[in-house]
Amino acid sequence: MVEYNGEQARIKAMVETKKVTWDVVEVESPDLSRGCDEGLFEKIDWAKVGNKADFQKAAVHECGVGTFVWSTVMAYNGDKLKTAPTTWADFWDTKKFPGKRGMRKGARYNLEFALMADGVKPADVYKVLATKDGAERAFKKMTELKPNIQWWEAGAQPPQFLVAGDVAMTTAYNGRIDAAQREGKNLQITWTGGIYDLDYWVMPKGTPNKDAALKFIALASSPDAQAEYAKNISYGPTNTKALAKLDAKVLAQLPTSPANSKDALQFNVGFWADQGEALEKRFSAWAAQ
Amino acid sequence: MMMAGGTLDLATQLRRAERRRKQRAVALTLPLLAFLVVFFLVPLASLLVRAVENPEVADALPRTGQALADWDRQSPPDAAAYAAVIADLSAIEETAQAGVLARRLNSEVPGARSLVMGTYRALQAEDTDFKDLRSEQARTRLIELDARWEELPYWQAIAQNSSRWTPDYLLAAVDLKRTPQGDIVKVPADEAAFADILGRTFQMSAVVTFFCLLLAYPLAYWLSTLPERKANVLLILVLLPFWTSVLVRIAAWIVLLQNNGLVNRFFMWIGLTDAPIPLLFNRVGVIIAMVHILLPFAILPLYSVMKSVPPNYLRAAISLGSAPFAAFARVYLPQTYPGVAAGGLLVFITSIGYYVTPALLGGAGDQMLSYYVAQYTNVEVNWGMACALGGVLLTATLVLYALYRKVAKAELSLG
Numbered sequence: 001m002v003e004y005n006g007e008q009a010r011i012k013a014m015v016e017t018k019k020v021t022w023d024v025v026e027v028e029s030p031d032l033s034r035g036c037d038e039g040l041f042e043k044i045d046w047a048k049v050g051n052k053a054d055f056q057k058a059a060v061h062e063c064g065v066g067t068f069v070w071s072t073v074m075a076y077n078g079d080k081l082k083t084a085p086t087t088w089a090d091f092w093d094t095k096k097f098p099g100k101r102g103m104r105k106g107a108r109y110n111l112e113f114a115l116m117a118d119g120v121k122p123a124d125v126y127k128v129l130a131t132k133d134g135a136e137r138a139f140k141k142m143t144e145l146k147p148n149i150q151w152w153e154a155g156a157q158p159p160q161f162l163v164a165g166d167v168a169m170t171t172a173y174n175g176r177i178d179a180a181q182r183e184g185k186n187l188q189i190t191w192t193g194g195i196y197d198l199d200y201w202v203m204p205k206g207t208p209n210k211d212a213a214l215k216f217i218a219l220a221s222s223p224d225a226q227a228e229y230a231k232n233i234s235y236g237p238t239n240t241k242a243l244a245k246l247d248a249k250v251l252a253q254l255p256t257s258p259a260n261s262k263d264a265l266q267f268n269v270g271f272w273a274d275q276g277e278a279l280e281k282r283f284s285a286w287a288a289q
Numbered sequence: 290m291m292m293a294g295g296t297l298d299l300a301t302q303l304r305r306a307e308r309r310r311k312q313r314a315v316a317l318t319l320p321l322l323a324f325l326v327v328f329f330l331v332p333l334a335s336l337l338v339r340a341v342e343n344p345e346v347a348d349a350l351p352r353t354g355q356a357l358a359d360w361d362r363q364s365p366p367d368a369a370a371y372a373a374v375i376a377d378l379s380a381i382e383e384t385a386q387a388g389v390l391a392r393r394l395n396s397e398v399p400g401a402r403s404l405v406m407g408t409y410r411a412l413q414a415e416d417t418d419f420k421d422l423r424s425e426q427a428r429t430r431l432i433e434l435d436a437r438w439e440e441l442p443y444w445q446a447i448a449q450n451s452s453r454w455t456p457d458y459l460l461a462a463v464d465l466k467r468t469p470q471g472d473i474v475k476v477p478a479d480e481a482a483f484a485d486i487l488g489r490t491f492q493m494s495a496v497v498t499f500f501c502l503l504l505a506y507p508l509a510y511w512l513s514t515l516p517e518r519k520a521n522v523l524l525i526l527v528l529l530p531f532w533t534s535v536l537v538r539i540a541a542w543i544v545l546l547q548n549n550g551l552v553n554r555f556f557m558w559i560g561l562t563d564a565p566i567p568l569l570f571n572r573v574g575v576i577i578a579m580v581h582i583l584l585p586f587a588i589l590p591l592y593s594v595m596k597s598v599p600p601n602y603l604r605a606a607i608s609l610g611s612a613p614f615a616a617f618a619r620v621y622l623p624q625t626y627p628g629v630a631a632g633g634l635l636v637f638i639t640s641i642g643y644y645v646t647p648a649l650l651g652g653a654g655d656q657m658l659s660y661y662v663a664q665y666t667n668v669e670v671n672w673g674m675a676c677a678l679g680g681v682l683l684t685a686t687l688v689l690y691a692l693y694r695k696v697a698k699a700e701l702s703l704g
Contacts, residue, residue: 038384274400288482
């Protein structure tokens with residue numbers, strides 16, 4: 001086990017120098033599509049993994065198998081906020097909810113949230129963001145909140161911010177809030193306008209243990225393993241057969257539950273693969289102003 | 290005759306001896322030279338080469354590059370260029386090469402990734418023999434696959450990058466770009482980031498250097514006046530944090546500086562403030578931690594210089610009637626300039642390369658240039674851009690060092 005924080009450069013270096021020391025890596029969806037395009041990953045032999053029909057559509061990829069569904073959501077400390085924020089407009093409303101806002105350092109997710117706060121419907125977010133005016137609008141909305149933003153870098157930070165009282169609300173990975181709840185902290189999630197996405201198992205191209213790696217992926221993707229995983233942290237199974245093995249209490253906490261996904265937005269990998277570099281650069285320029 | 294011959298002999302012998310001595314000296318430095326070349330100069334050179342290297346488009350789209358060679362880059366491209374794109378993309382055997390091409394063009398024109406990969410996959414899936422396709426048909430076919438093939442920016446990016454070497458990364462690193470016609474212009478204000486970031490890097494380093502010297506000077510002076518044994522014990526206290534991992538020290542600062550951390554609780558207890566002062570995830574936190582981490586680099590050179598300043602001079606000045614402060618400013622201070630210069634330079638040059646402290650303690654607007662080098666290396670996987678930024682940092686540092694040498698005129702080196 002080694003930690004992987006999205007440094008695709010390391011996988012690229014391994015594959016290019018033909019010294020692959022990682023057999024299986026869990027990557028986020030932009031890394032999956034880009035790495036697959038650039039030939040960094042082995043193709044998945046789906047016959048050895050399981051029945052494609054058992055998996056969510058998005059979990060089936062030529063180079064990867066969906067690990068779980070996770071969501072970037074709005075979170076707050078139930079002990080400190082008397083009224084619960086319900087929309088991204090509330091997140092932006094520092095009069096009604098005084099205090100700082102935690103946000104991930106970078107453009108991804110934040111621009112989508114900004115547009116939703118500005119009244120764009122979740123279904124239209126990527127359509128609007130793809131236009132020049134839409135990107136302008138998102139950055140303008142971000143500027144409104146800028147003096148109140150406290151940036152985070154690692155997923156462990158948002159729950160710490162909330163518990164310490166540094167911020168009134170924050171964006172966070174839903175599993176991190178779940179973990180804090182299990183430790184007895186009264187942290188709450190607002191699911192409206194959350195952005196959900198999948199993580200994927202991939203095998204770096206040229207791994208000497210390809211067979212064992214695929215066996216591991218098959219095991220980890222089995223209904224039992226995925227159900228067990230979801231019981232321990234509230235990330236949704238990609239194997240739909242795992243859902244039957246979970247009780248209502250666990251299901252209610254998952255990003256995939258009907259109530260939680262009703263007003264949520266699916267992360268658009270294609271959009272960020274195309275626009276990501278330009279928008280991140282613009283974000284750096286914006287942050288410097 | 291005898292005399293003259295003897296002198297000549299002696300001179301030759303002396304020269305020989307001198308030459309032998311020189312050869313020995315050179316031989317002794319050879320391992321170090323080899324080390325420098327292999328581990329310093331070669332990587333540095335390859336970094337600088339990467340900043341201007343541009344093989345992706347030339348490798349993947351050779352025919353298209355030729356077809357576009359005489360294009361004016363304003364009118365719609367020839368149908369022949371469309372045919373060349375189809376021929377080139379169909380000839381790519383490994384998906385990986387198409388992926389590399391897609392990434393390269395996408396960093397010039399957002400959207401090119403999906404355009405290239407989509408077209409490539411569609412062409413691979415078809416069995417048509419494109420060799421027989423006439424140019425006009427090729428044009429219709431390509432626009433049918435993706436209407437964006439009608440848009441000029443994609444074609445301009447291909448034309449501009451079909452040569453193997455490019456100034457574009459370096460230009461982008463200083464917020465300039467080439468127009469399709471080849472003129473160099475400034476990038477629009479909402480995309481211009483790097484000049485600000487470079488300025489911020491130097492400004493933050495200057496502030497850190499200033500505070501380091503301000504804190505180190507009295508401390509080093511006090512240490513230099515103490516008896517040897519006491520001074521040694523205290524020097525260990527200076528060095529102890531120096532030997533502790535930077536990450537551990539940063540984590541400690543997070544604990545101290547957070548809203549209900551020790552520092553803020555103390556401020557509130559003594560009534561300095563009612564609400565916690567934000568000390569973390571902003572410029573203040575970064576500067577505090579960097580000053581703490583780099584302080585030994587200022588203390589040690591200052592201490593060693595101050596040790597060598599005889600205390601008699603100061604006493605002599607005072608006994609000759611100078612006011613204590615004037616004596617300090619006119620007699621003592623000038624003698625410690627080499628220490629100030631060495632300490633300041635050491636702190637400044639170390640801090641312009643700082644990455645982890647601003648990344649963990651700073652906000653989005655407090656990141657220094659190396660954060661973006663890491664971003665382009667790891668996240669965007671745009672190594673050309675990362676190398677160009679590294680090159681700019683290196684050049685700026687060398688220029689500054691040269692200027693410093695000229696202004697200070699001191700016989701001072703980093704060694």
